[in-house]
Amino acid sequence: MSRRAWLQPCHPAQLVIGLTIWSIWFVAMYAGLSVACQLAAPAEQQGPVNWLSAGLFLFTLLVLALLLALAWRTGRACLQRRKSADNAAGVNYFTGYVSSVLYLAAAVATLAGGLPVLVFAPCS
Incomplete structure (x- = not known):
């Protein structure tokens, strides 16, 4: 058996990879937000249109694309x-089939968790 057999599309490891990617995104997104707000918070007058929100939403879109591709x-x-x-x-x-559904569920959860950065000011 190959060392990379778990990367095959129908391997049972695929059942947890999508939700693992989502959980890493979730922790990185909100930990990154907290650290950025402590170190270099954007001006509150800018509202949701600032470099931090743009970076977080770009990160969300990249993870969303990865989950949809998988x-x-x-x-x-x-x-x-x-x-x-x-x-x-x-x-x-x-x-x-179950892996595909779980990847799609993780993609929906990623989008739902990432949309608030377009509406709310990040560090208020």
Whole structure:
């Protein structure tokens, strides 16, 4: 078995990778916000339109794109495995399907957590 087998689209590790990426994003986003507000807070008069909000939203969009790309990759592999007549295809199909749904759930949670930076001033 390969050392990188867990990167395959239908590997059971895919079930936790999306939510792990989301949790890393969540911690980095709000820890970064706290540190930036302590070290170099933007002027409160700028409201939500400042360098900090732009950087946080760009980070959110990058993580969102990663999660959507992983969902697409896993879903596509899942459908290809379903068409095969292999006995293990059923388990791989289930794992791929659930992984795709979890990637999409993590993407929605990322977007929902990142949208407030467009509306609220970051350090107020």
